[in-house]
Each structure stands twice: as C-alpha cells, then as structure tokens.
Amino acid sequence: MSLQASAAVQQANRWDGGVCPFGAGWRTVMLWWFIISDGLLFAGFLAAYGYARLSVSNWPDASQVFSLPFLTAMTVVLLASGATMTLAVEAARREEWSTCSTFILVTGLIGLAFLGLQAWEWRHLIADGARMNTNPWGAVAFGAYFFVITGFHGLHVFTGTVVLATAARRVWARRATAVGVEMVGLYWHFVEMVWVFIFTLFYLL
Amino acid sequence: MAQTTEQTTDMRHGSDAEHAHEPGFIRKYVFSFDHKVIGIQYIITGLLMALVGATLAMLIRLQLGWPDRVWPLLSQIFPKGYVSGVMTPEFYLAVVTMHGTIMVFFFMSYVLVSGFGNYLVPLQIGARDMAFPFLNMLSFWVGSISALLMISSFFVEGGAAAAGWTAYPPLSAVASAVPGSRNGQTVWLVSMAFFIASFTLSGLNIVATVFSERARGMSMWRMPLTVWSYFIASILGLLAFPALTAAAVMLILDRHTGTSFFIPIGLVVAGQHLSHTGGSPLLWQHLFWFLGHPEVYVLILPALGIACDVIPAFTRKPVFGYKLSVWCLIAVGALSMVVWGHHMFVSGMSPFTGEYFSVATLTITLPMTVFGVNMLASLWGGSIRLRVPMMFACAVLALFGSGGLGGLYLGNATADMQLTDTYFVVGHFHMMIGGVTLMATFGGLYYWYPKMFGRMMNEKLGTAHFWLTFTPFFVIFFMQHFLGIQGAPRRYYAFTAYDFLRETRLQNTIISSAAMVLISGQLLFLINFIWSLFKGRKAADNPWEATTLEWTTSSPPPHDNFGPHPLTVHRWAYEYGVPSDVGDYADQRVPKERVAVTA
Amino acid sequence: MSHASRDTVSSAKPWITTGALLLLTFLMLALANASLPRALEIMALTMLMLMQVALIAGNSMRLRHAHPGILWTFVGGLLVTSVLLYVLIAPDAMRIREMVTRP
Numbered sequence: 001m002s003l004q005a006s007a008a009v010q011q012a013n014r015w016d017g018g019v020c021p022f023g024a025g026w027r028t029v030m031l032w033w034f035i036i037s038d039g040l041l042f043a044g045f046l047a048a049y050g051y052a053r054l055s056v057s058n059w060p061d062a063s064q065v066f067s068l069p070f071l072t073a074m075t076v077v078l079l080a081s082g083a084t085m086t087l088a089v090e091a092a093r094r095e096e097w098s099t100c101s102t103f104i105l106v107t108g109l110i111g112l113a114f115l116g117l118q119a120w121e122w123r124h125l126i127a128d129g130a131r132m133n134t135n136p137w138g139a140v141a142f143g144a145y146f147f148v149i150t151g152f153h154g155l156h157v158f159t160g161t162v163v164l165a166t167a168a169r170r171v172w173a174r175r176a177t178a179v180g181v182e183m184v185g186l187y188w189h190f191v192e193m194v195w196v197f198i199f200t201l202f203y204l205l
Numbered sequence: 206m207a208q209t210t211e212q213t214t215d216m217r218h219g220s221d222a223e224h225a226h227e228p229g230f231i232r233k234y235v236f237s238f239d240h241k242v243i244g245i246q247y248i249i250t251g252l253l254m255a256l257v258g259a260t261l262a263m264l265i266r267l268q269l270g271w272p273d274r275v276w277p278l279l280s281q282i283f284p285k286g287y288v289s290g291v292m293t294p295e296f297y298l299a300v301v302t303m304h305g306t307i308m309v310f311f312f313m314s315y316v317l318v319s320g321f322g323n324y325l326v327p328l329q330i331g332a333r334d335m336a337f338p339f340l341n342m343l344s345f346w347v348g349s350i351s352a353l354l355m356i357s358s359f360f361v362e363g364g365a366a367a368a369g370w371t372a373y374p375p376l377s378a379v380a381s382a383v384p385g386s387r388n389g390q391t392v393w394l395v396s397m398a399f400f401i402a403s404f405t406l407s408g409l410n411i412v413a414t415v416f417s418e419r420a421r422g423m424s425m426w427r428m429p430l431t432v433w434s435y436f437i438a439s440i441l442g443l444l445a446f447p448a449l450t451a452a453a454v455m456l457i458l459d460r461h462t463g464t465s466f467f468i469p470i471g472l473v474v475a476g477q478h479l480s481h482t483g484g485s486p487l488l489w490q491h492l493f494w495f496l497g498h499p500e501v502y503v504l505i506l507p508a509l510g511i512a513c514d515v516i517p518a519f520t521r522k523p524v525f526g527y528k529l530s531v532w533c534l535i536a537v538g539a540l541s542m543v544v545w546g547h548h549m550f551v552s553g554m555s556p557f558t559g560e561y562f563s564v565a566t567l568t569i570t571l572p573m574t575v576f577g578v579n580m581l582a583s584l585w586g587g588s589i590r591l592r593v594p595m596m597f598a599c600a601v602l603a604l605f606g607s608g609g610l611g612g613l614y615l616g617n618a619t620a621d622m623q624l625t626d627t628y629f630v631v632g633h634f635h636m637m638i639g640g641v642t643l644m645a646t647f648g649g650l651y652y653w654y655p656k657m658f659g660r661m662m663n664e665k666l667g668t669a670h671f672w673l674t675f676t677p678f679f680v681i682f683f684m685q686h687f688l689g690i691q692g693a694p695r696r697y698y699a700f701t702a703y704d705f706l707r708e709t710r711l712q713n714t715i716i717s718s719a720a721m722v723l724i725s726g727q728l729l730f731l732i733n734f735i736w737s738l739f740k741g742r743k744a745a746d747n748p749w750e751a752t753t754l755e756w757t758t759s760s761p762p763p764h765d766n767f768g769p770h771p772l773t774v775h776r777w778a779y780e781y782g783v784p785s786d787v788g789d790y791a792d793q794r795v796p797k798e799r800v801a802v803t804a
Numbered sequence: 805m806s807h808a809s810r811d812t813v814s815s816a817k818p819w820i821t822t823g824a825l826l827l828l829t830f831l832m833l834a835l836a837n838a839s840l841p842r843a844l845e846i847m848a849l850t851m852l853m854l855m856q857v858a859l860i861a862g863n864s865m866r867l868r869h870a871h872p873g874i875l876w877t878f879v880g881g882l883l884v885t886s887v888l889l890y891v892l893i894a895p896d897a898m899r900i901r902e903m904v905t906r907p
C-alpha cells in the first residue's frame with residue numbers, strides 16, 4: 001500500500017528512511033514483535049514446565065492421563081481453523097469480502113468448538129481428581145502446569161474468537177482492508193502454532 | 206497537515222485529522238495522543254514517584270545511620286511502622302522493597318525510558334508522532350494504574366510487600382513469612398502485571414516507530430545514539446519481560462491456589478510445616494533474572510545514549526567511534542540476554558552453568574568498556590563548554606567507570622561468593638542503575654527542558670544542584686563498597702547486634718548524613734524546575750547549538766513537530782567542528798551543498 | 805503486506821498445508837506410542853514439531869513471502885531466545901533431581 005504510493009521517492013536502500021525496511025508497515029512490524037513477546041510468555045511457562053519435569057522422577061505418563069484420540073480431535077479442529085483462516089486471508093486479498101467474512105466466521109466457530117473440547121477435557125480431568133495442587137497420577141506440579149499452560153492457551157483462543165467476530169463484522173460492512181485481515185490471520189496462526197508446541201511438549205513427550 | 210501529500214510513511218489516518226482541529230483541554234493535556242505530552246506526563250509521574258522513593262530512602266538511612274535513636278514524629282506519620290518511635294524490622298523490609306521497586310520500575314523506567322523515549326524518539330528521527338499514538342496513550346494510563354496500585358499497597362492489611370524488589374520465594378510466596386506477604390505482595394504482583402503490559406505497549410511503539418517512521422534520509426547509521434539506545438532497550442524489554450509475567454502468574458497461584466511452583470517440600474515457616482511440595486525457588490530466580498538483568502540494561506542504555514548526545518554539543522566535536530559505539534550497544538544488548546545467572550552464583554545452581562555465566566558476564570564487560578572509552582575519547586581535544594547538562598554527562602562517565610569496576614569483581618564467581626548480598630553489591634548497582642541513570646536523567650532534563658517548555662533552567666541553581674547531587678552520591682555508594690568488603694550484609698535492619706559490624710557505625714552515619722544532603726539537594730532542582738517554568742529565560746530553538754533534529758523545530762515544538770512539509774535528512778547526527786553559516790556545526794537537515802558531510 | 809496483488813493462490817494450498825500438518829501429527833502420535841528409546845523419542849518428536857512450526861510460520865503466517873528480516877527477527881527473537889532460556893535453566897533442574905534421588 002504505502003509502498004506503491006512512495007515508489008517515486010523510493011531510494012535504493014529501504015533503510016534510508018522515508019520507506020520501511022523489511023517492506024512492511026509499522027502495523028506488521030508491531031504485530032510481529034507482539035507475537036514474539038507473547039510467544040515468549042508461553043516460552044516462560046513451557047521452560048518452567050520443562051524445568052519442573054526434569055527435577056522430579058515421578059512425572060505422570062501422559063498417555064495414561066489423557067485420551068489421545070480426544071487430543072487428536074482437538075488438534076485436528078484447531079488445524080482446520082487454520083485452513084479456513086488462510087482461505088479468509090486469500091479471499092480478502094482477492095477482495096471477495098463476503099467470502100472472506102464467511103470464512104472468518106467459520107474460523108471463529110471452529111475456535112469456539114476447540115474451546116468446547118478443551119472445557120470438556122478440563123471437566124474430565126477435574127472429575128478424575130486433578131486440581132491445581134494435587135492429582136492422582138504423580139508429581140503435583142503436573143496438574144498446576146496443565147491448567148496454567150492450557151488455560152493460557154485457551155485464553156488466547158478466546159481472545160482470538162473475539163477478534164475474529166469483530167473482524168467478521170467489519171469485513172461484512174466493507175470496513176476492512178486486506179492487510180487488516182492478514183493481521184488477524186497472523187494472530188490466529190500464532191495461536192495455532194503455540195498449540196503445536198503445547199501438544200508436543202506437554203502431551204506427547 | 207492531513208491534506209499534505211505526505212504519502213511515504215503515513216498510515217495512521219484518523220488521529221492526525223482529528224487533531225488538526227483545536228482539541229479541548231482534556232484531549233490536549235490529559236488523554237492526549239501527542240507523544241510529547243505523553244512523554245512529559247511520564248516524566249512528571251516518574252518524578253512524583255521518585256519523591257516517594259526518596260522518602261523511603263530517607264527512612265532507610267535514618268534507621269541505618271542512627272539505629273538507636275527514637276523518632277516520635279515518624280511514629281505519628283507511620284503509626285504501624287514505628288512503634289513508640291522505633292522502626293519495626295517488618296516495616297524496614299517493606300520500605301526497602303518498595304524503595305527498590307519504585308526507583309527501578311516507576312522512576313527510572315518511567316522518566317528515562319518511557320518519558321524521554323516518547324519525547325525524543327519521534328523528534329530525533331523526524332517523525333510526526335509515534336507509529337500508533339492511541340496505543341501510546343493507553344500505555345501511559347495502564348502504567349498509571351500500575352503506579353497507583355503499587356502506592357496503594359502501603360495501605361492494605363499487613364502493609365506493602367517486603368520480599369525485596371526481586372520478590373524471592375518462599376518469602377514472597379508464603380503469607381505467614383512476613384506481614385508484607387499477606388496482601389501487599391499480591392498487590393505488588395498485580396501492579397507489576399499492569400506495569401509489564403504498559404511497558405510492552407510502549408516498547409512495541411518505539412520499535413515500530415524507529416523501524417518505519419524515520420524521515421527520508423534518516424538511515425539507521427544517521428540516527429543519534431539516543432535513538433539507537435531506545436531501539437535496543439525496547440527490543441530487550443520485549444524479549445525479557447514476558448518471562449516475569451509468566452513467573453508472576455505462577456507466584457500469584459502459589460499464593461492463592463496452593464500450587465507449589467516455587468515452594469519446596471518440607472518448608473517450615475513460623476513453626477508451621479507447610480503442605481506445599483515439589484517446587485523450586487531457584488526457578489523463580491531464573492525467571493526473575495531472565496528479566497531482571499536485561500531490565501538493568503534497558504535502563505542504562507538510554508542513559509548512555511543520552512550522555513553520548515549531550516557530550517558532543519558541549520565539546521563541539523563529533524562523538525568518538527560512532528559506529529563502534531552502535532555495535533557495542535548491539536553486542537551489549539544481545540549478551541545481556543544470556544548473563545542473568547550471575548545474580549545466582551550462591552543459589553546452589555549448577556557449577557557448570559555458573560562457570561558459563563561468569564565467563565559470559567566478563568565477556569559483556571568488553572563492549573561495555575569499549576563504549577565507555579569511546580565516551581571518554583569524545584571529550585578528548587574538545588573545546589568544552591562546562592554547562593549543567595555537560596556536568597551531568599561527565600558524572601555519567603564517572604559513575605559508569607566506578608560501577609563497572611565493581612561489576613568486574615562481582616562477575617567473577619569466586620569473588621562474588623564473598624561479596625554477594627553485601628553492601629558491595631548495593632554500592633555497585635546504585636552506581637549503575639541508580640547513579641548513571643540518575644545523572645543522565647538530570648542531564649537530559651537540563652538539556653531538553655528548553656525544548657519541552659520553551660524556557661531555560663537557571664544555570665546557577667543547576668550548578669549548585671549538580672554538586673549537591675554528584676558529590677554525596679559518590680561518597681555514599683563508594684563507601685558502601687568498603688562496607689561490603691568488611692562483610693556488612695544488605696537488607697539487614699540494624700548492625701548493632703553483631704560485633705564485627707559495630708565498627709561500621711561511623712561509616713553508616715557518614716553515609717546517612719551524605720544521603721540527607723543528597724536528598725535535600727534535590728529541592729534545588731524542584732525549585733528550579735517550577736520557577737523556570739514561569740520565570741525562566743525564553744529559550745531559542747537551538748540554545749545549545751546542537752545538530753539533532755529536535756533542535757531544528759520551535760521550542761516547544763508544534764503538535765506535528767516539524768510543520769506541514771516532509772523533511773529530509775542529509776547527514777549524520779554529529780556534524781560538529783565544521784565551518785558553517787551558523788557557527789561550527791550543521792544540523793541534520795543542512796544539505797551537503799551548503800556544508801560538507803563528514804560521515 | 806505489500807504483496808496484495810502479487811500472487812493469486814489457489815484455495816487448494818491451505819488444505820495442502822493443513823494436510824501436511826495432520827500427517828505430521830499422526831506420525832508424532834505413532835512415534836509417541838512406539839516405545840522408542842527416550843532420547844530418540846525426544847529428538848524425533850522435537851524435529852517433527854519444528855517441521856510443523858515451520859509449516860505454520862512459513863505458509864500460513866507467510867514468512868516464506870515476507871522479508872527475510874522478519875523471518876530472522878522471528879527466529880532469533882522467539883525461537884532462539886526460548887531455547888537459550890531453557891538450556892541455561894535445565895542443568896539446575898537435573899541437579900535437583902540428582903540431589904533428591906541420591907540415597
């Protein structure tokens with residue numbers, strides 16, 4: 001956008017000022033740094049979890065605690081929402097706004113479905129006796145880290161659905177730009193990516 | 206200006222257009238989007254917090270300097286903290302904790318990083334405002350909530366947090382460990398969460414602004430060192446703070462939901478066996494210092510950057526080794542992410558990582574030293590104008606050298622075993638995080654005051670203020686190094702109970718007296734600041750004959766900083782000592798046809 | 805964000821990415837259940853996880869099409885920083901386990 005406009009004044013070197021290095025406007029740069037910073041929050045939790053896990057010898061065996069088919073379903077659901085999000089972004093790029101709006105909405109609904117599955121999982125574990133400070137399977141820290149890490153991820157999914165709902169409305173009203181939708185997409189894919197980390201590091205390993 | 210054809214960078218419509226109309230008082234001075242107003246709001250808030258922090262420092266020094274005096278007056282002001290005129294140990298701990306927290310996070314971070322950062326970065330890169338002005342305002346108000354929360358923690362049941370500014374568990378995690386851990390610690394943690402949110406928003410803005418909002422011709426290698434330092438400091442903040450957010454969440458859970466992230470098994474507090482099991486206090490230390498060490502560089506880099514920009518204006522020659530200094534800043538920034546373990550040498554950490562952290566810490570002193578030497582060399586052969594900002598810049602150098610020397614001893618794990626948790630550490634970090642930053646703050650305030658408020662500060666009062674600040678400051682913290690070598694432990698409420706420390710009585714009295722001088726000396730600054738606001742000499746646009754962009758606009762600058770026309774930068778920020786039609790310098794907007802470009 | 809008109813991607817592509825992600829997920833599930841030696845299991849799963857991350861970051865978040873600077877900011881800022889954090893705290897955790905389990 002701004003780049004085409006400024007083509008006339010563009011110097012050979014994008015770092016020279018007046019145009020953006022990295023060919024991205026401040027919104028994109030800012031969002032990427034936000035994603036890095038927010039990602040490091042999860043890094044903090046996951047590193048702490050890895051630390052706690054290394055320091056005890058009785059960490060529960062995940063396959064005995066969780067139902068892997070159920071987890072797989074959660075993963076499939078979230079990955080599917082990633083696909084519809086990408087479709088929304090591409091529709092926005094082709095300026096097919098109603099398609100775009102629909103895909104955003106679908107993404108949000110799948111996100112809600114994920115949250116539903118997560119709530120189900122929590123209920124199940126709580127019924128089995130998992131609490132913040134105790135659990136029937138082994139190291140006490142297991143329950144605490146489980147609730148904190150999946151809770152924070154769930155919170156991000158929830159924020160994401162709110163953002164998606166707002167975006168769907170704006171797109172529907174033709175008050176959005178392709179870049180705006182792309183940024184919503186970036187955030188949603190980031191949340192998806194965090195799940196990949198959690199899925200592997202917490203549930204599988 | 207919304208109508209101009211400035212298409213290059215402007216993607217923040219809306220806010221600018223609204224501001225073209227004369228905004229009301231509230232929009233102009235309270236909920237303002239203007240980076241200059243927000244910067245000044247941060248500075249004023251930070252200075253007010255500094256008053257609180259300094260009052261607490263006085264209480265600390267009264268207690269340590271005259272441990273067996275009775276203070277009936279203080280009993281009336283702090284009925285719970287002073288029982289019949291004698292300070293309680295619990296109150297002492299709360300005071301020390303809050304002093305550290307307020308000074309680090311609510312004075313230095315506010316004034317130096319967010320305050321000057323907001324004010325200077327857009328001006329010095331030739332931008333109209335921050336990339337995202339609304340976010341900027343939001344960050345200030347979230348920050349204010351956090352400051353108010355922190356202050357309010359004095360009034361909750363049990364009093365303010367008392368586990369130190371580092372909030373080590375178990376002290377901070379177990380409510381029965383110390384009164385401040387009942388409610389004060391919770392408020393402390395929540396306040397820190399708000400602070401981190403605010404600081405993150407502000408950091409995002411600075412990074413994006415430096416990236417994308419530079420005026421035409423303002424390449425990275427033409428940015429003043431101040432801008433470089435804010436850029437790197439903001440990136441450090443974005444990378445380091447999230448770990449503390451995670452840790453704070455876990456600590457709150459430990460306190461309120463019975464988890465044991467940080468509380469080990471078998472702990473006995475106040476005769477009670479705790480039910481917690483399986484946590485590790487070391488984990489908190491790691492996560493805290495993963496933030497904590499970069500945070501001290503977040504504070505010191507802008508201080509050094511400011512000094513580097515003040516010095517050439519008063520030596521009339523370019524800074525020495527500009528590019529090398531930038532690379533040093535980058536190296537220091539990168540290395541500062543991986544040295545945090547030097548705060549934990551005696552924590553029982555793995556000796557292998559301990560050795561690594563020791564080596565890494567000594568490595569970081571290399572770029573730091575090169576940077577310091579560059580600053581020194583910037584003085585060499587200059588025709589020095591010893592005005593107030595320059596004096597403070599020299600003080601930055603003096604304290605940076607002395608504090609860094611202490612750091613060398615501490616960074617060596619073997620020496621640190623002896624020195625850790627003594628006044629040697631207190632002396633070291635006050636020289637650095639206290640002194641370098643304080644001197645740069647004052648230097649910066651005297652230097653940019655004319656730009657901010659359109660009037661000069663009084664030189665005579667300023668000079669007196671300088672000597673009343675620098676001298677006692679140096680005395681206090683230099684002497685503390687020796688107290689530390691003698692073995693005086695930090696955070697102790699009184700040294701009267703130990704034979705080997707009784708002889709430090711006189712030193713402590715001298716230190717406390719110097720502290721009283723230091724704090725009273727700040728009255729001069731307060732008077733000067735307020736008096737000059739109304740009665741100061743009117744400032745020219747460029748009273749110091751400096752080269753950076755903020756001096757090319759009016760004092761104070763208009764809302765859009767540089768007027769409607771897009772500006773172009775033609776040279777680096779240190780064009781001093783070249784003949785030109787205004788004297789011996791050329792500002793960054795002077796084209797090369799008029800004055801030759803030297804770099 | 806400058807490639808608004810650069811590419812006209814067919815809508816099959818997101819499903820390819822998703823398909824690959826799913827495939828990897830199932831592979832990882834199989835490996836996790838295969839009772840491999842622990843070290844091998846950790847290595848294999850981490851590798852596959854990083855492949856998934858690369859797929860999401862590269863294709864969905866379009867880092868492949870973004871300026872390399874953004875890619876390196878992301879890799880250095882998030883991934884390298886996280887790894888450094890963990891690598892430097894993990895030895896202490898192992899020490900704690902040693903001290904607790906030593907008779």
Ligand code: HEM
Nearest residue numbers: 501505547548570609612613615616625626630634637638
């Ligand atoms: C020459 C480079 C430096 C080295 C080698 C160094 C080394 C150290 C070491 C090893 C410690 C831990 C001492 C202990 O607790 O036993 C320490 C503490 C500290 N340093 Fe530095 N340091 C350096 C520069 C700085 C700078 C530039 C700042 C701040 C702007 C700073 C602020 C602090 C603070 C605040 C503490 C104490 C924190 C606390 O325990 O409350 N240091 N330093």
Ligand SMILES: [Cu+2]
Nearest residue numbers: 498545547548
């Ligand atoms: Cu440090």
